[in-house]
């Protein structure tokens with residue numbers, strides 16, 4: 001099973017340039033999370049801080065009880081072994097075959113024989129649908145294949161945490177859909193904790209269990225997909241609907257300048273000073289939603305390909321969300337309840353009786369649990 005990643009009060013600067021500050025979130029073990037944000041908001045820097053490639057000046061990243069920001073070099077090395085990272089461009093060595101690229105971490109970090117390495121490489125190539133391309137050079141395959149080869153390389157050391165930096169960049173919509181399915185399938189097979197950085201709204205809506213968004217040097221929100229996909233926070237709604245009106249402008253530099261000009265304590269997700277049109281109110285494009293109806297932005301989440309095991313994370317997440325249901329705003333709560341079956345609610349009741357937890361007032365928005 002994947003491991004939980006706890007981020008507390010994280011802050012990162014380069015010289016005088018603050019990238020983001022006070023980022024606090026938890027990536028639940030084995031769940032898939034997506035981090036959104038306009039270009040230049042520091043998403044890649046965040047991934048590098050998680051894996052220990054960059055050191056934040058403030059805060060903690062706690063994995064298996066070890067704080068990566070303050071631990072000894074030896075502990076950093078041990079924790080890094082838990083990670084598999086798919087870098088934005090695949091980061092393959094251009095002069096090595098795909099096979100040697102994928103085998104590279106095994107040859108560098110283990111004492112496995114070439115026979116063992118061959119078995120592992122071929123199984124990971126199978127997982128990402130790359131069997132047959134082993135002898136090609138990275139320059140001889142398409143961008144989508146390079147991404148999948150990078151993913152195979154990220155998997156060879158059996159990571160418990162997988163970080164993917166814009167796995168969809170440069171891919172056409174069909175390849176993006178196939179890659180999204182691949183990530184869900186991998187999660188079903190490996191139960192690893194996955195964090196994906198992307199700008200792609202379709203990926204953000206359909207793949208993750210949890211979503212977060214960076215904007216103007218802060219984490220605007222992080223939580224269950226139902227929370228962000230039904231959110232009326234202007235910057236979140238603008239981004240997830242791809243609207244041009246709203247707090248997000250053409251460049252992060254300009255957004256930051258607008259932000260600096262705001263009075264101290266102002267809402268970072270509100271529209272910029274001087275914006276010539278108001279932030280689009282939530283639901284402006286769609287007719288008023290009847291009470292209890294699920295917003296159309298809350299599209300169903302991708303399921304593993306038939307024949308693969310169900311995702312363990314889904315079961316764990318349901319119990320986790322039922323425990324904290326009363327902390328969610330109504331649309332998110334209704335969205336969560338709509339995914340619950342009678343069996344889920346019975347399982348929660350059993351858990352509640354065992355632990356004497358406080359009951360929740362569950363009402364099902366679609367006329368009773370399915």
Ligand SMILES: Nc1ncnc2c1ncn2[C@@H]1O[C@H](COP(=O)(O)OP(=O)(O)OP(=O)(O)O)[C@@H](O)[C@H]1O
Nearest residue numbers: 014019037038039040041042043044045046166199
């Ligand atoms: N090693 C570094 N030294 C100095 N500045 C850096 C370094 N790495 C990143 N930056 C700066 O940090 C800021 C955030 O960069 P980052 O690549 O994390 O953004 P991003 O949100 O991933 O953008 P995009 O979506 O366009 O990939 C940028 O202004 C970038 O120039």
